[in-house]
Amino acid sequence: MRITEETKVFHLLEEYPESEEIVRKYFAYFYEKKLEDIALKRLSIKGAFNVLNLPDDKREEFFKEIHEKLGLDVPKTNLERE
Numbered sequence: 594m595r596i597t598e599e600t601k602v603f604h605l606l607e608e609y610p611e612s613e614e615i616v617r618k619y620f621a622y623f624y625e626k627k628l629e630d631i632a633l634k635r636l637s638i639k640g641a642f643n644v645l646n647l648p649d650d651k652r653e654e655f656f657k658e659i660h661e662k663l664g665l666d667v668p669k670t671n672l673e674r675e
Contacts, residue, residue: 596659598639598652605638609663619655620645 594600594608602620605612616633620641623629636644642652659665 596638596656596663596665598642599637601635601637602633602641603635605659606633612659612662615655615658615662619647619651 594604596605602616606616617624620629620633622645623632623641632644633641638655642655647655
């Protein structure tokens, strides 16, 4: 599975349960408000970032951490700024 901004958070957690620690770190708001079952099943990673208004540097950190944790190469498109 390739992880991009369009990947649903739910699919990421389903495919890679070991990513939950990082998902909880960046999307803590959804867990604190007990919205994870609703929001994280419907939102893409990009959608969750947009809801939380996370800056680009935090988005890049998320992808670096996820890919390092999972031992995957970081796709260049996730790190390039337009």
